[in-house]
Amino acid sequence: MELAGPDPEMGESGDGEEGGRRRRGQGELATEVLTVLHGAPGPVTASWVQEQLGGELAYTTVMTILSRLLAKQAVSRSRVGRAYVWSAAADAAAGLTARRMRRLLDTEPDRDAVLASFVTALTPEDEQLLRSLLNAADPPGSGAGRGGGG
């Protein structure tokens, strides 16, 4: 759940293994690695992850990212033979998806014609009207505790 917060975007500056890579940012790389792990058929080795990323990252970079994700409990690892295999933590998938969904909702103001939203924003007048409709619909008292929660 922690992953849903801002922290996986990882403010910390990279270690600079590869100068040219830095402009993509550690956060983005971490997201890519997590995506690969989520799409993996099961626990996989770091070199498998490296391959899936197109081989453009150094093995040590992948290892660094995986270790950081491990520290954040976004991934787990276990030993198979002499190597570690890695898999994504279950919660991390939801956290990653939530972040991406939020980014989509924040950057696409015209999304409502594509993604049917359950409700749209209310004007203050609408809100008044809605509260009186709710009161008329509900027997008095039964819903009073929750309607005003917002």
Place this chain on the structure above:
Amino acid sequence: MGFFVFLPLVLPLTSWPIARLAEHHLHPRRAVRLLSWIGVSMAVCSTLALGLLFVVGTAQIPGNPLPDSWSDPEIRTAVPFHEEVGTAAVVGLVTVLTACSRSLRRHLRIRARAQRALAPMPLDSDLVVLPDPEPYAYAVPGVPGRVVVSTAMMDSLDADEQRALLAHERSHLANRHHRYLLAAQLASCVNPFLRPLQKAVGYATERWADEEAAGSVGDRRLTARAVARAALVTRSAVPAPSFAAFAAPGPVPRRVTALLSPALGESWPPPASPAGLAAMVAAAGTAASAVFALNAAVALLLLVKAATPW
């Protein structure tokens, strides 16, 4: 081809009465289908008319594919609108096609982004609950279609209300509402007079999903409560647009009111009622659009043929 070629551009105005009356007099399923068909037909006719004027307009441009005798005096009298109208049509057609392609690209981009965002989630359920403090619920079309609900939205509803919300979103997916929405959106890009139709289609798809949700949970009042509660928590998260602070109630209170009233029948309104008349006016307008657009197309074809020396 005379001035009739312009009619398909303005006949979409005949759809205004039904776009306005559909909400209260047509079952939402019928409303969505009828209004989408009218919108798409009128948009096609309007584009055809614009295209014909475009052809006439390009007749002045050197190197156009039209026969050389095109600028003969007889032809010029038969095609009365040369320069200003032709130029306007060229601009109009380019604008329309640009707007349509932009709209289509945005639609595809948002769908792709949403599907990509959901890719890490397991496919064993069509419901995806995401940990997010902002309340939202969306139907994401695609293969498979998914219902995305934030934990904040789930938490603000009780179990029965959650069932109503899920039934509503699943109805969007099952009935492929996004197709109607896209069709109506493209139609209103083609001809701005179809904008009210687009709004009516958007509202009617929500009502359709509300009605199906009410049928599925077996309780209209419960569904109304779910919609109202969800909207009230959403409001606190998203500031309402300031320009909308006048006059008519917004879509959510209207949906709640409709759910608190008895269901509309599936039958068509009688022909003599205002809604029946409005539907007939729109149908007549659509038919007339088609006739005038086709008539102009045939006339232009014959003209080009007659002007061609071989």
